[in-house]
Amino acid sequence: MRRICIVTGLSVLLGWPGILLPAAGKTFPDRDTVKNSVSERLDEVVVTGTRTRKALKDVPVVTRLITAEEIKKESPRSLTDLLETELPGIEFTRTEGVTNSVTFQGLGANYLLILVDGERMAGETQRSNPDFNRIDIDDVERIEIVKGAMSTLYGSGAVAGVINIITRGARKPFHAGAQAQYDTEGEQKYGANIGAKIRRDKNKNGAEPQGEFSVYTSGMANIKERYFVEGTEIEGFKNFSLTQKAGYAVHDKWSLSAKGTFYHHERYNAGKAGELMHDIYRDWNALVKGEYKFSPRSSMEISYNFDDYSKYGKYFRLRKMERNYKDIIHNPKVMFVTEAIRKNTLIAGAEVLDESLDTYQFRDSAKKSAVQSAVFVQDDYLINNKLSLQAGVRLDYHNGYGGVHVSPKLSAMFKTGAWTFRGGYAAGFRTPTLKELYTSWDHQGMFILAGNPDLKPEKSHNLQLSAEYTRGPIDVSLNGYYNHIYDKIATIWNATQDTSFYSNIDHANIYGADANIRARLSEHFTLKAGYAYVNDRQMVDGFNTSATRPHSATLRIEYNFNAWKCPFTVGVNGRYLGSVTAYSRNSDREEFVGTYYEGYSIWKITCAGDLPRGIRLNLGVNNLFDYKPETITYNAGITRGITFFAGLSVSIDEMFGLCKK
């Protein structure tokens, strides 16, 4: 087996020179520019809110951007770490299994669409969360977070918002780098990447079309052994991912790109199970995209996303792996964008989402599938310099519940002086998952959890209103929202109380507000702070059954300075989560018992420095004040006390002065 691994490694290494040789001697301007000031930041181009390229300040929906520069300075340990640091109102809690569970603005993973490079992820693990370990934070270029329902453009699941994680690709004629990270909990992380971007210029007689070829490989491995804290076992894992990208563009006319990712995660299961088996999680992802420009103002994009997420048991005594879960999505899409009509940006598209799931929790372990087809259209109409309107509609057809589901949207943006106001209405929906439709799981003879093939989608009305004030180095935004979710899917018991099945019986009203400030206080100091309030009180007989924490806040103070002529950043991050008491019926199902989840704050300090010759150093302390939850529940903070970490990364091209402009 080891030999096979080596052969793979060699084939990759040997493949690379073949691609690079024609690149010798060509240079290409480095597009990485440092963007510090608030106004430059608002010129950053984002894609998620409108599915077209637009400057952040011109996007008519509330969009939060985490730039490459911010990611670099904050030295996050993982995607979840970064999101928690940046967004008040997001919370990750522990679940049994591979991944953490997310809630955002009072809504769980079912209602939050997480995309990678604009594409859905297969998986639907515990509580419908995607497997967050799939994302290598060192390979993330930027993250765009759009708040509010986005079902018109993205379909099912985009109820609370969309988080679009955009991964890195080739950026220079040649670049390569490697990084290593270690922490005192025993986690080690290693990564490497290599990329090339080659431009073919016109030849002397100008006959040859101009083209650009790019290729990028990145890989990551992290390992953590299991360990014990006060008698409680903390599971370890082995995580591995590899991404290969290639792109080819001709003449700004058409372009072609492909991406393939392999992910492998081995969970070192706790306790006695861990002596017999490990859970394995694997994913194969392929994305092919083509874009054709009819004219400078009109283009068409065709893409195909394939994602295969499987779970296996790796049984030591049987010396074999057995697959027990397989979730596959096929998602072809076609989209047409035109600015040919004056003052309008019109997009129209169609997509098919074909999902199949094979799990032991279905009757006879049969494979179940669903096909959803959709067409959507959206127009962005710039009435004058101050006011723009956006209207769109999406029609979905699901082969299971049939009928056409309509998701309209209407929003407006008004700019005056330093103020920008955004607001509107959007309909959201969530298709019942295959588990909710088809589960037939006998809980050790005690009761059966049954799916319901007659389920309809959950629907929501979302109202959003925001105000943003930008002047000089200060950017302040206030955002309020209201979500009414109806036909909500919940489990109910049958008359004989031996079967619990899913039904569209529930509803929820969730509203909240958040405030964010970003200010460059002086040449050296930058402040970022956020506060979020959410009211998700799910009242049953006068008792709140929701464990959503109403108050949360984040703070980051950043100090930038030069030492030995090298730029350094020291950042202090704080994160506060308020307390909540959630009630549930006791085991006799008679009276309500409250569970109190304490409020807590977690602080972190990081230092990042760019040393000469492409060397970069990160040092940090997580959970600075050594917070430990009093009781370990699913809703307690995911922390084991104070942790120190250190990281080193090296850029080979900068080290040897290659490809400088």
Place this chain on the structure above:
Amino acid sequence: MSKFVRKFAKMMGGFRCLRGIGEFVMAVCIAGGYAVFLPGCVEYPDFELPDGVSSAVIDARDYETWVYFSFEKGGTVPAPEDFKNDRGWDMAFHRWNVRTNGGESGCGEGGAWMTPASGLEYEELYKLLVQSVKNMIPDGTVKTYMKVPDMQAAGDGDQRVEVPASTELARWMTVTMSTIPPSYNLAENVFFVRTASGKHAAVKFTNYMNEKAVKGYVNFEYIYPLD
């Protein structure tokens, strides 16, 4: 000739975009290489029992039946018609309950004792057995579910019944139901088990799951005979 070369060069120039596509295909092929080879990299730990140590895995999931085991046969034996008057078995298992063939459970000389030792080492255990042979405790009774518990009827009285079993061997497993999921703790200690015919075995319980981590299987390693 030179004209031809120039023409050829020009033509090739026109095809240079194809070279780009070639490179693109090549890059995609590298990705294909991963697809073929990567999943092969899986390693398994080795399991080897020391000399003189045997092991057994008993499927004890059924609420309604007991599974009988004989050290002499080195495995399970068919359930006797009248277990109390049958000397053909040494231990029996039902969920986490264990019987020996003695006391309330059988007509044999069975009994058990939890030793302070934790390792299955013959020399040490033999010495211990010589000192502690009189400590063997014959079976008494325990309360357990002999039917699938009816969760809906919870609170309508205790559904457990009193059955003959070893109270000493009951110490091999502590289940805490108040946590979600329930937590299972195994005793680290080696148990001495006296067989129906009065011989002795050293038994160490190692797990409560089968090789696929399905709960309800009693795993133990043992040295027999220890005498």
